[in-house]
Amino acid sequence: MQQSHWPTAVTALFGTRLPIVAGGLMWLSNADYVAAAARSGMIGFITAASFPECGALRAEIRRCRDLCEGAPFGVNVSMLPKLVPGERTREVFETIIEEGVRFVETSGRNPEEFMPLLKSAGIKVLHKVPALRHAVKAASIGVDAVAIVGAECGGHPGLDMVGTIVNAAWADSRLEIPYLIGGGIGHGSQIVAALAMGAAGVVMGTRFLVADEVWAHADYKRRLVQAQPTDTDLCMQSVGNTVRSLRNETTGAVRALETTQPGLTIQDLMPLVSGRIGREAYLSGDWSKGLLSAGHALAFVDRLEPLAAIVARLEQQMHEALRRLAPLSAAT
Structure with missing residues (x-):
């Protein structure tokens, strides 16, 4: 299939061919994965x-810059909801600036102090x-675009x-800056x-977890x-830090604790939910333990293959969706 350029405010912002962002995946979004996204016509972080x-x-x-060969890429900076002693967010941003990175994806708390x-x-x-109200606030402090995940x-x-689907239509009446939609997206028709x-x-995110370039x-x-x-x-609604992840022994244990122990704190849960446990699962393949982020786009995860092959299928599905709409366009 011939590759197409999909002109939107997002492709113009990042200088990409496709209106798809490969969002940052904790532990997994390294130079190999991000460069594969860049070569496929997207931007990764x-x-x-x-x-x-x-x-x-x-x-x-x-290393990523060398692998991208001039294609755009960025860095994801996830900030805790509240400033904590020893946090190195400013140092991270300074490193990004020193290295000449042109794009940043932020998440967690409001990035106003660093704008x-x-x-x-x-x-x-x-x-x-994770909500339109936060997107409106982010727009007011000068970010260039927002991604709203449902x-x-x-x-x-x-x-x-x-x-x-509600966020996608609702945001159009509330935002004047470009916005992206995430959450359960794994098919080209959804993109259209x-x-x-x-x-x-x-x-x-979830759709790309099975890419060969993910380690x-x-x-x-x-x-x-x-x-x-x-x-x-x-899990973790009770401590105000809701996480959707692959069902396993850990999610069962966390849900049981949340049900039976009122007043639970996030510190009480850390022996079960520490990110290091998830990283070990990625290393060993034992998916029974750790909070391993995964969303409803699992519906579309069907094989292990290179990221470029996944993206090619997404683009084919986008063209098929447009063809289905052609009679409606002609009729109007």
């Missing part, structure tokens, strides 16, 4: 939190939020739990639908292929 210190992040940025620093360096900021997303869907509702693109163990990926959208659990 290295997850800064995956690297224990800024020297390692700097080295990964340089002057980023804007003075000419960096474009995409802020990812209740179906893997990872953190927030507390409002509004679905993706999001564009029709006013979005400038989509952000995807996680093949046994973990094979479990994702077998899984259905109903094989996810919502």
Whole structure:
């Protein structure tokens, strides 16, 4: 299939061919994955939190730049909801600036305190939020675009739990900056639908977890292929940090604690939900333990293959969706 350019405000912002953002995946979004996204016509983001210190992040940025061969890429900076002692967010942003990275994806708390620093360096900021009200606030402090992830997303869907199709149409009347829609997106027809509702693109994560360029163990990926959208659990609502992840022993244990122990804190849950446990699952392939983010786009995860092949199928599906709409366009 001949590759097409899909002109939207998002492709113009990032200089990409496709209105698809490969969102940051904790532990997994390294230079290999992000460069594969760039070569496929999208933009991807290295997850800064995956690297224990800024020297390692700097080295990964340089490796990614070499692999991208001039194609755009960015860095994801996930901030905790509240500032904590020892947080190195400013140091991370300074490293990004020193390395000449042009695009940043932020998430977690409002990035307002860092906007002057980023804007003075000419960096474009995409802020990812779990609710439209947060997107409106982000627009007011000067971010260049927002990504709104709905209740179906893997990872953190927030507390409002509004679905993706509602967010896609609702945001069109509330935002003047470009917005992307995420949560359960894994088919090209959904991308066309999001564009029709006013979005400038989509952000995807779960659909890409089985890409060859994702370094996680093949046994973990094979479990994702077998899984259905109903094989996810919502945990940690009781501590205000809702997570949707692959159902396993850990999600069962966390849900049981939340049900039986009122007043539970996030510190009480850390022995079960620490990110290091999830990283070990990616290394070993034992998906039975850890909160392994996965959303309803599991419906479309059907094989292990290169990222370029996944993207080619998405684009074919986008063209097929447009063809289905052609009679309606002609009729009007």
